[in-house]
Amino acid sequence: MLEFDGLHKSYGDNRVLEGVGFTVAPGSMFGFCGSNGAGKTTTMRIAMGLARADAGEVRWRGRPLDEAMRRRIGYMPEERGLYPKMRVGEQLTYFARLHGMGGADAARAAGEWAARLGLGDRRDDPVEKLSLGNQQRVQLAAALVSRPEVLILDEPFSGLDPVGVDALAEALLEQCRAGVPVVFSSHQLDLVERLCDSVGILARGRMVATGTVEELRRREAGRVLRVVVPDAAPGWAAGVPGVRVVSESRGDTLLELAGGTDDQAVLAAALRTGRVTHFAWREATLVELFREAVADPAQQTAREQVAA
Numbered sequence: 001m002l003e004f005d006g007l008h009k010s011y012g013d014n015r016v017l018e019g020v021g022f023t024v025a026p027g028s029m030f031g032f033c034g035s036n037g038a039g040k041t042t043t044m045r046i047a048m049g050l051a052r053a054d055a056g057e058v059r060w061r062g063r064p065l066d067e068a069m070r071r072r073i074g075y076m077p078e079e080r081g082l083y084p085k086m087r088v089g090e091q092l093t094y095f096a097r098l099h100g101m102g103g104a105d106a107a108r109a110a111g112e113w114a115a116r117l118g119l120g121d122r123r124d125d126p127v128e129k130l131s132l133g134n135q136q137r138v139q140l141a142a143a144l145v146s147r148p149e150v151l152i153l154d155e156p157f158s159g160l161d162p163v164g165v166d167a168l169a170e171a172l173l174e175q176c177r178a179g180v181p182v183v184f185s186s187h188q189l190d191l192v193e194r195l196c197d198s199v200g201i202l203a204r205g206r207m208v209a210t211g212t213v214e215e216l217r218r219r220e221a222g223r224v225l226r227v228v229v230p231d232a233a234p235g236w237a238a239g240v241p242g243v244r245v246v247s248e249s250r251g252d253t254l255l256e257l258a259g260g261t262d263d264q265a266v267l268a269a270a271l272r273t274g275r276v277t278h279f280a281w282r283e284a285t286l287v288e289l290f291r292e293a294v295a296d297p298a299q300q301t302a303r304e305q306v307a308a
């Protein structure tokens with residue numbers, strides 16, 4: 001297991017992490033989500049020894065990470081870290097050697113990863129001549145080239161075109177299949193939902209939700225029904241007990257049902273208005289779960305009081 005355990009970190013009065021913890025099993029992919037400034041980069045930098053935690057630790061296979069173990073981690077820093085004037089191929093070979101690979105092995109792996117990430121014909125170009133998206137691909141290749149035991153990637157998908165996203169997604173899934181635990185941060189929640197076995201959402205210095213997307217959905221208090229009643233008068237659902245109207249537009253309504261509310265009673269109410277052309281539970285997207293999870297409870301209570 002890769003374990004992030006009880007991490008605390010303050011910068012002056014800014015309490016960034018207040019007991020952040022999650023685990024990532026070998027061969028699984030963990031999507032690390034949170035608003036801008038939530039502390040994702042700080043958490044990853046602590047794992048890599050680039051920032052010091054005030055308390056807590058990060059363990060791999062039961063032992064706190066040390067410098068020797070960190071050399072076996074493929075890390076992609078947010079600030080990126082390439083040598084602009086070095087050629088792509090040399091650079092990848094250099095990173096592979098830095099992580100302990102022998103010369104010939106390193107050169108072979110560099111060639112393979114450049115090709116895998118669509119950089120085969122750019123191997124002799126200095127990095128600074130590449131577009132930002134292609135520099136991003138080099139950075140990813142640099143994290144992957146040394147056959148790491150663990151991958152920690154800070155926003156690896158940002159700036160990639162759809163072909164680059166697919167190439168990286170496939171590369172990461174392959175790493176997972178080989179037993180590597182993968183942690184990546186991202187604001188692209190559709191990708192997180194598609195790729196990750198589990199997800200963690202960081203807010204106010206703590207993990208406010210962790211689990212599979214399915215588990216997060218189950219934990220959601222309200223359940224959302226989509227009901228389409230083309231001929232109904234606006235507001236038809238507002239009086240149905242246990243129902244909150246999330247949205248309503250020309251007969252197309254999203255309704256949140258309180259626990260214990262019978263969906264068949266809602267259907268009967270809909271039928272009383274006329275034809276019902278659609279009636280189905282709708283799964284919350286990760287974007288909706290994220291919004292719910294990061295919402296400040298104090299503000300939410302205030303909103304509910306205003307609404308009441």
Ligand SMILES: Nc1ncnc2c1ncn2[C@@H]1O[C@H](COP(=O)(O)OP(=O)(O)OP(=O)(O)O)[C@@H](O)[C@H]1O
Pocket residue numbers: 011014016034035036037038039040041042043
């Ligand atoms: N070296 C530092 N000195 C002072 N404050 C810092 C430092 N590094 C980070 N912070 C602060 O810590 C908080 C968390 O920042 P961090 O970069 O970890 O967030 P993040 O979740 O990665 O955000 P984003 O999604 O925008 O990349 C921010 O308030 C930031 O200003």
